[in-house]
Amino acid sequence: MNMDTKRGRIYFLTWPTGTFYRFDLAKKELKELGSFFKQGEAGTGPNYRTICRAIGVDPRDGSAYFTTGEGAIHRYRYERDAVETVAGDNMKKDYFGVYDFMSPGNMAYNWRQIVWNSSDNKFYGVHGNSGYLFSFDPVDERVECCSASRRNRLNAAACLTSSATATWVSPSA
Numbered sequence: 001m002n003m004d005t006k007r008g009r010i011y012f013l014t015w016p017t018g019t020f021y022r023f024d025l026a027k028k029e030l031k032e033l034g035s036f037f038k039q040g041e042a043g044t045g046p047n048y049r050t051i052c053r054a055i056g057v058d059p060r061d062g063s064a065y066f067t068t069g070e071g072a073i074h075r076y077r078y079e080r081d082a083v084e085t086v087a088g089d090n091m092k093k094d095y096f097g098v099y100d101f102m103s104p105g106n107m108a109y110n111w112r113q114i115v116w117n118s119s120d121n122k123f124y125g126v127h128g129n130s131g132y133l134f135s136f137d138p139v140d141e142r143v144e145c146c147s148a149s150r151r152n153r154l155n156a157a158a159c160l161t162s163s164a165t166a167t168w169v170s171p172s173a
Contacts, residue, residue, distance in 0.1 A: 002055040004062045007078060011055050011064040016042040018051040020066070020083060022076065033076065033083050036068055046102055053107075056114035056123045058138050065123070065138065067091050069101030069108030073136070073143075088141020095145050096130045 001012040008025040018037030023030050037049040052066040062078030071092030076083050091109040101108035107128020114125035114136070123136040124146070133146040 002057045002064065004057045004059065004064065004078070006059055007062045009062065009078070011057065011076060013051055013055065013066060015051055016040040018049065020074075020076070022064075022081075031081070036066075036072075036074055036083070041104065044102070044104055048104070049101060050104070050106065050108050050110060050128075052110045053112055053128070054114045054125070056116060056125070056136075058123075059116060059118070060121070063138065065114070065136070067110045069099070069110055071101075071109035073141075075138070086138075086141050089136075089143045091127070091143060093143065093145065096127045096132060099129060 001010065003010045010023040010025065011021070012023075013020055017035055017040040019035045020033045021030060022033060037051050039047045039049075041048060041051055050069040052068065054066070056065040057063070058065070064076040064078075065073060065086075067073050071090040073086040073090055074083050075086050091111065093109075096109065099106055099108040110128045111125040111134075112128035114123050116122075117124055121137075121139070123138065125134055125136065126132070127134060135144050135146055136142070137144075
């Protein structure tokens with residue numbers, strides 16, 4: 001769950017079905033925007049998927065982002081009140097590893113946590129399984145790995161906070 005405080009909208013994914021909702025605080029209006037995880041996490045096999053645990057909000061335009069186990073990045077567009085798949089890039093990267101997104105017990109290609117950094121207008125996140133720190137530029141629609149090895153993954157703790165703002169700490173050499 002996350003909130004666009006500027007526009008007064010809350011975004012969340014349900015468990016175990018993975019349905020995406022938005023709630024407009026001023027209008028007291030709840031809108032279901034669809035399920036993006038097949039039948040969710042309540043089973044195994046080709047009809048089930050791991051659900052993303054974190055939604056990132058771009059405070060500049062109110063877009064909300066989340067991922068799927070297959071690696072797709074989805075964007076909720078505030079101005080359209082609809083969800084679309086980001087065309088430019090995805091989370092399925094060799095450096096994150098290879099995952100069976102139909103098997104329970106792993107995050108597949110979902111990000112585990114994601115926060116906005118206003119100093120460079122990017123999101124920073126941690127991949128759910130590998131622990132790699134990455135950045136996501138919503139304008140360029142590009143994902144880039146920030147930590148080149150597993151020993152650097154602890155730097156994610158220095159970068160990510162529980163608030164909606166990130167403070168960038170460079171990985172040590």
